[in-house]
Amino acid sequence: MRLRVNGREMEVDAPPMTRLLDVLRIHCELPGTKEGCGEGECGACTVLLDGEPVCACLVPAAHAESAEVTTIEGLGGEHPLQRAFAEHGAAQCGICTPGMIMAALALPPSPTLDDVRVALAGNICRCTGYHAIYRAILRA
Amino acid sequence: MPVVGTNVPRKDAAEKVTGSAKYVDDLAFPGMLHARTIRSTIARGRIRDVRLPFDRAGYTVVDYRDIPGRNAVALIEDDQPLLVEREIRHVAEPIVLLAHQDRDALLRARVEIECEPLEAIFDPQQSVQVLKDLRIVKGDVDAALARTDVIVEGEYRTGHQEQLYIEPNGVIAVPENGGITVYGSLQCPFYVHKALRIALGFPADRIRVVQTETGGGFGGKEEYPSVIAAHAALLALKSKRPVKLVYDRLEDMLATTKRHPSIVRHRTGVTRDGDLVAMDIDVLMDGGAYVTLSPVVLSRGAIHAAGPYRCDHVRIAARAVATNTPPNGAFRGFGAPQTQFALEVHMERIAETLGMDPARFRELNALRPGDTTATGQRVEADCSALQVLEQAAQRSDFHAKRERYAGTNRGIGLALFFHGAGFTGSGEVTLASRAALATSERGVRILVGSAEIGQGTRTMHAQIVADSLGIPYDDVETALPDTSSVPDSGPTVASRTCMVVGGILQRCAEELRARIGDLHPAEHFRRHGPTVVTKQYEPPHGIRWDDDTYRGDAYATYAWACDVAEVEMDPDTYEIRPIHFTAVQDIGKAIHPTLVAGQIEGGTAQGIGYALLEEVVMRDGAMANAQMTNYLVPTTLDTPTMDVVIVETPSHHGPFGAKGVGEMPIDGPAPAIVNAIRHLGLDIRQIPATPERIAEAACVSV
Numbered sequence: 001m002r003l004r005v006n007g008r009e010m011e012v013d014a015p016p017m018t019r020l021l022d023v024l025r026i027h028c029e030l031p032g033t034k035e036g037c038g039e040g041e042c043g044a045c046t047v048l049l050d051g052e053p054v055c056a057c058l059v060p061a062a063h064a065e066s067a068e069v070t071t072i073e074g075l076g077g078e079h080p081l082q083r084a085f086a087e088h089g090a091a092q093c094g095i096c097t098p099g100m101i102m103a104a105l106a107l108p109p110s111p112t113l114d115d116v117r118v119a120l121a122g123n124i125c126r127c128t129g130y131h132a133i134y135r136a137i138l139r140a
Numbered sequence: 141m142p143v144v145g146t147n148v149p150r151k152d153a154a155e156k157v158t159g160s161a162k163y164v165d166d167l168a169f170p171g172m173l174h175a176r177t178i179r180s181t182i183a184r185g186r187i188r189d190v191r192l193p194f195d196r197a198g199y200t201v202v203d204y205r206d207i208p209g210r211n212a213v214a215l216i217e218d219d220q221p222l223l224v225e226r227e228i229r230h231v232a233e234p235i236v237l238l239a240h241q242d243r244d245a246l247l248r249a250r251v252e253i254e255c256e257p258l259e260a261i262f263d264p265q266q267s268v269q270v271l272k273d274l275r276i277v278k279g280d281v282d283a284a285l286a287r288t289d290v291i292v293e294g295e296y297r298t299g300h301q302e303q304l305y306i307e308p309n310g311v312i313a314v315p316e317n318g319g320i321t322v323y324g325s326l327q328c329p330f331y332v333h334k335a336l337r338i339a340l341g342f343p344a345d346r347i348r349v350v351q352t353e354t355g356g357g358f359g360g361k362e363e364y365p366s367v368i369a370a371h372a373a374l375l376a377l378k379s380k381r382p383v384k385l386v387y388d389r390l391e392d393m394l395a396t397t398k399r400h401p402s403i404v405r406h407r408t409g410v411t412r413d414g415d416l417v418a419m420d421i422d423v424l425m426d427g428g429a430y431v432t433l434s435p436v437v438l439s440r441g442a443i444h445a446a447g448p449y450r451c452d453h454v455r456i457a458a459r460a461v462a463t464n465t466p467p468n469g470a471f472r473g474f475g476a477p478q479t480q481f482a483l484e485v486h487m488e489r490i491a492e493t494l495g496m497d498p499a500r501f502r503e504l505n506a507l508r509p510g511d512t513t514a515t516g517q518r519v520e521a522d523c524s525a526l527q528v529l530e531q532a533a534q535r536s537d538f539h540a541k542r543e544r545y546a547g548t549n550r551g552i553g554l555a556l557f558f559h560g561a562g563f564t565g566s567g568e569v570t571l572a573s574r575a576a577l578a579t580s581e582r583g584v585r586i587l588v589g590s591a592e593i594g595q596g597t598r599t600m601h602a603q604i605v606a607d608s609l610g611i612p613y614d615d616v617e618t619a620l621p622d623t624s625s626v627p628d629s630g631p632t633v634a635s636r637t638c639m640v641v642g643g644i645l646q647r648c649a650e651e652l653r654a655r656i657g658d659l660h661p662a663e664h665f666r667r668h669g670p671t672v673v674t675k676q677y678e679p680p681h682g683i684r685w686d687d688d689t690y691r692g693d694a695y696a697t698y699a700w701a702c703d704v705a706e707v708e709m710d711p712d713t714y715e716i717r718p719i720h721f722t723a724v725q726d727i728g729k730a731i732h733p734t735l736v737a738g739q740i741e742g743g744t745a746q747g748i749g750y751a752l753l754e755e756v757v758m759r760d761g762a763m764a765n766a767q768m769t770n771y772l773v774p775t776t777l778d779t780p781t782m783d784v785v786i787v788e789t790p791s792h793h794g795p796f797g798a799k800g801v802g803e804m805p806i807d808g809p810a811p812a813i814v815n816a817i818r819h820l821g822l823d824i825r826q827i828p829a830t831p832e833r834i835a836e837a838a839c840v841s842v
Contacts, residue, residue, distance in 0.1 A: 036768075038388055076158075082157040088734070089147075093355045095306045096355075116776070118777070124304075126356050127738070
């Protein structure tokens with residue numbers, strides 16, 4: 001399979017129905033995308049597929065062929081969302097953080113609190129009660 | 141410039157926001173095998189036969205006969221086996237372990253276990269196997285009840301709650317240097333170290349436990365990592381290869397510990413004017429199949445059962461019993477959320493019976509400095525129950541809203557509560573925790589076994605050390621919690637990491653400063669080489685506790701809080717939606733206000749889940765909804781707006797006046813919400829208050 005991940009072409013030798021999550025973590029050696037539940041409920045594995053947030057645990061890798069995949073590693077480290085998450089205490093244990101940031105990337109510019117709550121409704125955080133995450137996104 | 145009280149950058153923020161932080165499943169070792177646990181599918185029975193009808197080439201198979209030391213999970217009692225020998229006591233009990241380099245091959249292997257099923261007990265009220273019982277007695281309850289005007293009785297129930305850290309339990313065991321090293325997601329490296337020593341029969345120096353970045357714990361990684369670490373270690377020793385054992389969500393929910401379900405009965409005598417005269421309290425907790433931590437969960441639950449109130453006559457009879465379900469264990473709050481739920485809903489009912497305003501009734505009876513708790517502990521000047529109550533009522537506009545919401549589909553309710561920081565009674569003295577500071581090229585390195593599990597251990601400890609030494613925050617580093625290189629600071633539990641371990645670090649810093657004079661520690665390091673200062677916990681002066689009578693100073697001090705919940709009921713679906721939450725919490729001193737607010741907001745959200753959503757459905761002793769699809773925790777859309785107020789009445793027991801903060805936030809939301817539901821005219825005495833229970837209450841109330 002040929003994948004385009006974070007702007008790089010990658011040749012991956014994996015069965016086509018392999019979860020995109022495993023292909024990213026194991027074959028592409030990009031472990032920033034996390035597995036929390038494996039059933040599309042927690043959102044820890046959220047990545048962008050052609051700009052749309054998806055749960056990488058539910059997407060067969062073949063489905064990502066010829067699409068542009070973006071993971072947390074594709075953001076570098078100085079993205080305004082990353083800086084805001086760090087500054088506002090939005091990352092506590094950190095396991096949901098990559099997925100949260102990827103989901104937040106799909107928000108429109110200058111989102112309202114309601115926009116943020118709806119956009120993140122599929123991403124579970126067990127540490128923060130979400131408010132620090134809202135503060136980070138609204139001020140990013 | 142002092143950093144205590146400021147929001148310095150978290151030490152671990154950069155790694156976490158870039159995805160470069162290494163959790164256990166992100167690690168791999170050359171030649172590493174994957175592992176799988178074969179578990180019981182019945183709640184009680186005897187194993188007749190175990191068959192492995194597959195070609196075992198490439199597989200490592202471990203059962204109880206491969207345990208070189210003792211087949212026991214070392215904790216309070218050693219009754220729980222690491223691997224079942226013959227007698228099964230709960231569903232999902234580990235029997236056989238498999239390892240293979242290919243995960244698919246692991247899943248293909250079929251293990252047949254033939255069992256003789258035996259009758260199982262699931263109702264704690266039917267159980268005769270008592271894991272622990274205790275009594276707290278103050279004054280003469282029977283005599284006092286006999287002469288009171290009004291007696292109010294009630295029974296309150298809470299269910300299991302799953303910690304649901306987003307990173308499941310996982311470890312990697314690596315055979316190294318004639319011993320074993322375990323890397324894992326865990327809260328208590330030295331608990332795991334001890335458990336491995338006993339299971340493997342190895343000397344202490346052949347075992348090394350290293351905490352990897354941990355994706356949440358909440359108590360769920362206090363005792364269970366000892367089990368999973370020993371399992372991986374057994375496979376690693378037998379295969380002579382590194383072995384990774386990471387649970388998937390279903391296995392984690394099915395097999396690992398949860399919050400103890402409880403049934404609490406109250407019988408309370410009050411005067412017509414609203415003075416508490418006598419409190420007779422009976423606490424029953426369901427411990428599950430083995431002792432694990434039930435005695436200490438029960439103990440904390442019982443000590444908090446009479447709440448932050450003054451009453452001359454109190455009797456608390458508490459017991460934890462065994463049932464044939466997976467063992468229940470540590471979860472944030474550790475028994476106190478259960479008993480304070482019962483008490484605060486009961487207090488609401490007493491106020492109602494007396495026709496008294498609920499805030500006024502609490503105000504009359506709240507502990508003041510100099511009053512004594514149920515165990516006879518005289519609370520000190522930092523007792524601020526009255527202040528937090530008053531502030532919460534004001535901030536939330538409680539009385540005006542109570543009138544305004546009356547007769548609508550909105551309700552408002554409050555809960556007053558407290559939480560003791562550190563181990564109960566003589567626990568901290570027995571633990572004798574140690575912490576150390578070492579000078580380094582950068583400045584100073586913190587050496588503690590305390591785990592960073594999201595709450596901000598590294599950051600908060602570094603702030604305490606920086607200010608105690610008078611050096612910049614950036615010059616303080618933190619060593620990895622690795623049992624081979626840090627002292628045993630005790631477990632990362634019981635809201636003790638700031639107050640107790642932070643306190644020891646502060647003393648280390650003071651001594652280091654005395655030793656190195658005015659020099660920056662980095663300069664001292666360059667001139668004189670490394671200097672290490674190690675200190676041990678010293679009990680505060682004047683603290684007395686009697687383990688036999690449960691009398692005395694149960695905790696060095698308490699934190700105090702009042703929550704106000706506002707809810708709205710959907711009249712068609714009976715769904716209760718929290719709309720706003722006010723949390724006023726006095727934690728002594730916020731070393732890092734953003735971290736403290738994060739603990740309060742996060743703990744409150746977990747408490748809201750406990751109150752309304754999180755229902756563990758047990759069927760034949762097994763969790764029937766062991767998936768995130770149908771075990772629901774609060775999402776963004778279930779979490780209301782929150783007004784968090786941090787109050788700082790300093791305690792002389794903690795560094796810079798700080799007390800424990802981690803657990804208290806989960807004690808209050810459930811009773812505050814249920815009292816808000818009560819304001820709607822619905823009598824709820826069991827959580828979670830699901831739409832089904834609300835509908836049932838509505839049928840009775842109408």
